[in-house]
Amino acid sequence: MGDASARLMRHCPAFADPLPRDDVLHYITQMTAELSVLARSARLDVLAYFLDMARVEAAATAVEEAASHDQDDSDT
Secondary structure, three states, rough: OOHHHHHHOOOOOOOOOOOOOHHHHHHHHHHHHHHHHHHOOOOHHHHHHHHHHHHHHHHHHHHHHHHHHHHHHHHH
């Protein structure tokens, strides 16, 4: 598990500073992928589907934000 994932697992939102969005998106992408596999192994297909949708959304958002940052960097 990477440093960002370890920090997210220890994160206590009520008392901590906000975490970087890219770290949160990466963590959500990883965790929902793992949870989807568990759900499918237990024949929880609808739950697995929703976890897959959350994974796809998190990954797409990460790509969009990275592209936006790249565009911002090239504008300067």
